[in-house]
Amino acid sequence: MSAAFSLKKTSSQCSARLGRLTTTHGDITTPVFMPVGTQGTVKTISNDELVEAGSEIILGNSYHLYLRPGADLIAAAGGLHRFIGWKKPMLTDSGGFQVFSLTTLRRISADGVEFQSHIDGSKHFLTPEKSMEIQRAIGADIIMCFDECAPYPCTYEHAQKAMDTSVRWAQRCKDDFARRETASPTDQLLFGIIQGSVYADLRRESAQRTVAVDFPGYAIGGLSVGESKDEMKAMLEWTVPLMPADKPRYLMGVGMPEDIWEAVERGIDMFDCVLPTRNGRNGQVFTLRGKVTVRNAEYIRDFGPLDPDCDCPVCTTYSRAYLNHLCRAQELLVLRLLSLHNIYFMIKLMKIIRKSIELDNFADAKKEFYATYFSKTQR
Amino acid sequence: MSAAFSLKKTSSQCSARLGRLTTTHGDITTPVFMPVGTQGTVKTISNDELVEAGSEIILGNSYHLYLRPGADLIAAAGGLHRFIGWKKPMLTDSGGFQVFSLTTLRRISADGVEFQSHIDGSKHFLTPEKSMEIQRAIGADIIMCFDECAPYPCTYEHAQKAMDTSVRWAQRCKDDFARRETASPTDQLLFGIIQGSVYADLRRESAQRTVAVDFPGYAIGGLSVGESKDEMKAMLEWTVPLMPADKPRYLMGVGMPEDIWEAVERGIDMFDCVLPTRNGRNGQVFTLRGKVTVRNAEYIRDFGPLDPDCDCPVCTTYSRAYLNHLCRAQELLVLRLLSLHNIYFMIKLMKIIRKSIELDNFADAKKEFYATYFSKTQR
Numbered sequence: 001m002s003a004a005f006s007l008k009k010t011s012s013q014c015s016a017r018l019g020r021l022t023t024t025h026g027d028i029t030t031p032v033f034m035p036v037g038t039q040g041t042v043k044t045i046s047n048d049e050l051v052e053a054g055s056e057i058i059l060g061n062s063y064h065l066y067l068r069p070g071a072d073l074i075a076a077a078g079g080l081h082r083f084i085g086w087k088k089p090m091l092t093d094s095g096g097f098q099v100f101s102l103t104t105l106r107r108i109s110a111d112g113v114e115f116q117s118h119i120d121g122s123k124h125f126l127t128p129e130k131s132m133e134i135q136r137a138i139g140a141d142i143i144m145c146f147d148e149c150a151p152y153p154c155t156y157e158h159a160q161k162a163m164d165t166s167v168r169w170a171q172r173c174k175d176d177f178a179r180r181e182t183a184s185p186t187d188q189l190l191f192g193i194i195q196g197s198v199y200a201d202l203r204r205e206s207a208q209r210t211v212a213v214d215f216p217g218y219a220i221g222g223l224s225v226g227e228s229k230d231e232m233k234a235m236l237e238w239t240v241p242l243m244p245a246d247k248p249r250y251l252m253g254v255g256m257p258e259d260i261w262e263a264v265e266r267g268i269d270m271f272d273c274v275l276p277t278r279n280g281r282n283g284q285v286f287t288l289r290g291k292v293t294v295r296n297a298e299y300i301r302d303f304g305p306l307d308p309d310c311d312c313p314v315c316t317t318y319s320r321a322y323l324n325h326l327c328r329a330q331e332l333l334v335l336r337l338l339s340l341h342n343i344y345f346m347i348k349l350m351k352i353i354r355k356s357i358e359l360d361n362f363a364d365a366k367k368e369f370y371a372t373y374f375s376k377t378q379r
Numbered sequence: 380m381s382a383a384f385s386l387k388k389t390s391s392q393c394s395a396r397l398g399r400l401t402t403t404h405g406d407i408t409t410p411v412f413m414p415v416g417t418q419g420t421v422k423t424i425s426n427d428e429l430v431e432a433g434s435e436i437i438l439g440n441s442y443h444l445y446l447r448p449g450a451d452l453i454a455a456a457g458g459l460h461r462f463i464g465w466k467k468p469m470l471t472d473s474g475g476f477q478v479f480s481l482t483t484l485r486r487i488s489a490d491g492v493e494f495q496s497h498i499d500g501s502k503h504f505l506t507p508e509k510s511m512e513i514q515r516a517i518g519a520d521i522i523m524c525f526d527e528c529a530p531y532p533c534t535y536e537h538a539q540k541a542m543d544t545s546v547r548w549a550q551r552c553k554d555d556f557a558r559r560e561t562a563s564p565t566d567q568l569l570f571g572i573i574q575g576s577v578y579a580d581l582r583r584e585s586a587q588r589t590v591a592v593d594f595p596g597y598a599i600g601g602l603s604v605g606e607s608k609d610e611m612k613a614m615l616e617w618t619v620p621l622m623p624a625d626k627p628r629y630l631m632g633v634g635m636p637e638d639i640w641e642a643v644e645r646g647i648d649m650f651d652c653v654l655p656t657r658n659g660r661n662g663q664v665f666t667l668r669g670k671v672t673v674r675n676a677e678y679i680r681d682f683g684p685l686d687p688d689c690d691c692p693v694c695t696t697y698s699r700a701y702l703n704h705l706c707r708a709q710e711l712l713v714l715r716l717l718s719l720h721n722i723y724f725m726i727k728l729m730k731i732i733r734k735s736i737e738l739d740n741f742a743d744a745k746k747e748f749y750a751t752y753f754s755k756t757q758r
Contacts, residue, residue, distance in 0.1 A: 017546065026528050039704075039705075039708040039710055040701070040704065040705075040710075041705060041710050042709045043527070043710065043711055043712065043714045044712055044713075044715070045712070046692075046712070046716075048692070049656075049695065064708075068704065068707060068708055069679070069703075069704040069707070069708075071698070073679070073680060073700065073704075076682070077682055077700060077701070078700065083698070083700070083701055083704075084697075084701060085696045085697055085701070092474065243712055246690075264490060281711075299454065300448070300452070301452060303455070313425075313427070317426065317464045318463075318464055319450070319456065319462070321452065321462070322419070322456070322462055322463060324448075325418075325419065325448040325452075325462075326419075326420060328447060328448070329418040329419075329443075329447055329448075331418055331419075331422065332422055332423045332660075332711065332714060332715070333420045333422065333423055333424070333425070335711060336425075336711070336715065337425075363516070
């Protein structure tokens with residue numbers, strides 16, 4: 001399993017790096033952006049469209065899939081890949097983030113978390129072992145340790161306790177996963193998650209202890225939850241150097257195009273975020289020249305393409321005026337068209353970033369991105 | 380314009396016929412089903428998908444497009460084809476049906492109809508001439524006369540008055556269209572509409588007087604509005620023989636697969652209906668073995684294809700269990716997947732019907748369709 005990741009190149013200017021992550025369902029070139037398929041679908045987008053856009057891996061959310069349709073049904077379907085008809089790599093989170101952000105009446109014990117479903121109020125008890133059981137039934141290529149996600153802002157004591165719990169649970173996840181692997185081997189990769197909120201020493205402790213458990217890849221959790229960009233950057237600078245260079249590094253829940261540049265610069269390889277589809281559904285798209293809120297009145301008679309620099313099927317077919325009309329007429333088609341463009345944008349952004357590492361001009365490329373992307377706001 | 384339609388074959392068993400309708404944007408093989416793109420989009424479906432499904436022509440609704448985004452904006456975009464990125468033939472209705480079904484506070488005079496927008500309550504006055512102006516700005520290949528659509532049920536007197544008004548307006552539409560064509564020729568075809576509710580003598584009078592005005596095609600309006608299937612068939616049997624055999628015959632707003640068989644049998648060439656997309660959005664699909672409400676509990680663990688007889692991208696990719704899950708999880712993707720299957724189904728249905736006319740076994744094919752389509756209900 002440890003040979004799953006190979007480092008191809010590291011920037012001479014910063015910690016940015018090119019890599020390749022190998023899974024049963026195919027290879028992933030890093031730095032990579034993973035579209036989020038919360039409930040077994042990247043909202044509004046078909047599998048064919050995702051593949052055509054260049055998506056190499058998508059995410060599923062264990063919490064959502066566990067509650068509906070249920071891990072047993074997914075297992076009966078032959079796993080999530082077959083259930084949703086997706087043939088490329090997939091990653092599932094552990095359920096931890098949703099348990100701590102979506103549910104009510106949580107009771108955290110050393111053993112696990114009792115919570116009420118956000119759907120029907122039913123009671124559930126999730127433990128590291130149960131999360132492993134669910135994620136094996138779902139069968140993604142990469143699965144994540146069950147962790148306690150502290151909110152933001154959060155006291156030092158709370159963050160410390162959640163971090164400590166997460167490390168203990170990481171060991172239990174690894175042990176349980178190993179037992180199950182011995183009984184019935186799969187090619188799943190289990191990643192550890194580093195917590196610690198915005199406290200440098202907690203991040204350091206979490207990184208050291210999680211790395212000591214030993215996983216084929218490590219994630220940074222608990223960022224992009226409301227902290228400032230400076231705090232996020234500081235935590236990355238503290239944490240990433242403590243993560244093994246020969247393992248993939250995944251920054252969970254990020255993100256914004258500018259955050260991706262900052263994180264890649266600091267050595268992150270993997271990203272996931274609902275922004276491309278969520279913003280798309282809200283009428284906003286990403287372009288290299290900044291964000292465009294196509295539902296705004298200024299685009300009513302704008303017959304130009306959505307993003308003049310983009311050759312995605314949306315930008316080569318439809319005008320801003322048409323997309324604006326669809327927004328105003330509340331036509332469902334526009335939700336998928338804007339989401340699809342945003343997926344293309346994120347994939348293209350990662351290509352630009354990878355190319356700059358390849359050519360070893362990351363710093364210039366980042367500067368150029370910032371100058372263009374924020375030009376509208378500065379004007 | 381009169382050479383736009385060529386009759387290829389007529390069934391020896393009934394009035395079913397094969398034809399070809401020629402327009403600037405391409406040919407249409409009849410009998411044809413036209414998906415409805417109410418507001419400039421066939422709800423949830425992309426143009427590429429429509430073309431791939433085999434759609435030869437789609438509809439736009441003048442009433443909706445006139446109110447939003449407005450005929451002037453569509454004209455500025457270079458017409459509806461360019462505005463929505465659709466390269467094949469298109470047909471617009473006149474706005475009459477929506478004015479009489481969607482709006483409030485209508486005041487009908489000999490000149491036209493004053494009504495309030497269903498969107499913002501703004502007042503508008505639509506006349507035959509205004510409808511021609513709008514439909515020329517929109518620029519569909521086939522446009523329709525502005526008519527007064529009587530409700531159902533409807534007194535004889537009301538139906539008679541609405542029919543008489545429709546005939547007078549048909550002449551005004553033709554005159555206005557001719558004036559505009561002289562000033563600036565297009566290749567648009569203007570069709571007349573036969574009204575008369577469920578009153579045989581009114582249908583006859585409407586047919587005779589509308590045909591006397593002389594159009595390159597004729598529609599039957601005011602059916603599939605709540606009358607019984609027997610009433611619809613009776614009206615078709617009364618009306619169709621009075622429509623010129625060498626002109627296309629269009630049954631507006633129909634419809635249900637079984638209604639299409641009945642209408643083709645009686646000599647109808649063109650159909651439009653929102654059912655495929657509306658039912659799709661409601662979780663119901665058409666199959667040759669009957670309707671399937673995929674959101675029903677019986678499909679939760681059904682890992683078979685949506686429609687085992689269908690080779691559309693939805694049926695070859697996704698299981699009923701997955702589609703059921705998407706319905707329950709209220710995922711937008713399912714709206715487009717079910718709508719798309721239904722579009723494929725309607726196109727396939729028309730192919731089956733055309734093939735049976737080609738092979739001159741329409742009666743057997745219809746019997747087989749009924750036996751299979753209604754088998755579930757009969758069992």
